[in-house]
Amino acid sequence: MIAKDIPDIVVSRLPRYLQTLEHMQKDGIRTTSSQELGDLIGISAAQIRKDLSQFGEFGKQGKGYSVDFLVDQLRQILNVNRSWDIVLVGAGNLGHAIANYQGFGNHGFSIVMIFDSDPALIGQKIGNLTVQDAAQMVDLVRASGIKVGMITVPAQAAQAVADELVKAGIQAILNYAPINLTVPEGVHVQHVDPIIYLQRMTYYLA
């Protein structure tokens, strides 16, 4: 929110804190400590306290943290105490699976438009959405004011799609294509690439 100069690495940990606290909430846990939270996530208690202290004083000395209060604060910090509309580009296998995935809605993310350039896919229904012609994407997305996009097209098409999304005013891109995207300053990209995650593990396998 009114954060001055928080390191990226701190921000990158907050969603995991939130996720874990939301699970606690569901389990009926009202209060926790940096120690307990750290044990669940696998990081040190001191790190959690330091991270949170960047944003305010959320705990009570001797008592710990109210789970409800901390969830609320983290949602505000991460800007997820509202809902976000999302445009999905690429209606192939992966695009279908993601469009049908129920997990987004529970967290305030809602896919509201799907595009593809393949005439065989345009017009198809996915859930209650209809795949639209990618040629109209820039105009429709810009008019909608959507700020978040997902790319599920093949690697060779991904950079061109990213360029169009940027042209349409998108500021955050979740990229499922196995290629590194280049975007202007101020546009955020997160890369979801299972091959890369697998290779990070096979390194350690004899």
Next chain:
Amino acid sequence: MIAKDIPDIVVSRLPRYLQTLEHMQKDGIRTTSSQELGDLIGISAAQIRKDLSQFGEFGKQGKGYSVDFLVDQLRQILNVNRSWDIVLVGAGNLGHAIANYQGFGNHGFSIVMIFDSDPALIGQKIGNLTVQDAAQMVDLVRASGIKVGMITVPAQAAQAVADELVKAGIQAILNYAPINLTVPEGVHVQHVDPIIYLQRMTYYLA
């Protein structure tokens, strides 16, 4: 390979180097420099040189790096100059999409078994595999010697599945369930969670 004590953060960058070099290879580029590679990935040339120097002297002073040679070395380092069999647990929407994804094969990863506990799914064909009964998983996986697993079951079932995979001898888990897994020392987990990636970006959106 014969690596002494390489920081995790260095290892985590190597797959991206490899991916980028493989793209260069496809484009017919025979030689590159730490500068060029860094520009493509978005990190400094010095960092790439330092990272690579942990494993050997792969470049030629004044000339740069042979793309083919570096690809080969990185594949050896990451243990991906061989193929890896994978077991997939969870044959729902997401499991189907992942099982049908063609990208793994090109990188030496091959899904060879799929399990689910839902009688409606057991026996179903996905590609040329048949969904098997999760009750038999531990025995079948252990007998197969498979070391890498993927979890695509709902959050509430994921920890139990992880425990079984560990029992079956799995050493690396790619977790698509939106929950933090606890595993014994020596077992590696990578978490693929789109919600977390989205929240890492919404922080920065006004």
Next chain:
DNA sequence: ATATGTGAAATCTTTCACAGCG
């Protein structure tokens, strides 16, 4: 008694800058 918030210390990571080699 207990657990936070936080300066200071320790550790880790990145960048600098240049010797050295093709």
Next chain:
DNA sequence: CGCTGTGAAAGATTTCACATAT
């Protein structure tokens, strides 16, 4: 000359440890 490999310096991150509040 051009670019690597690398010690040393700079910078970033994590941990320590304790004063402080309940």
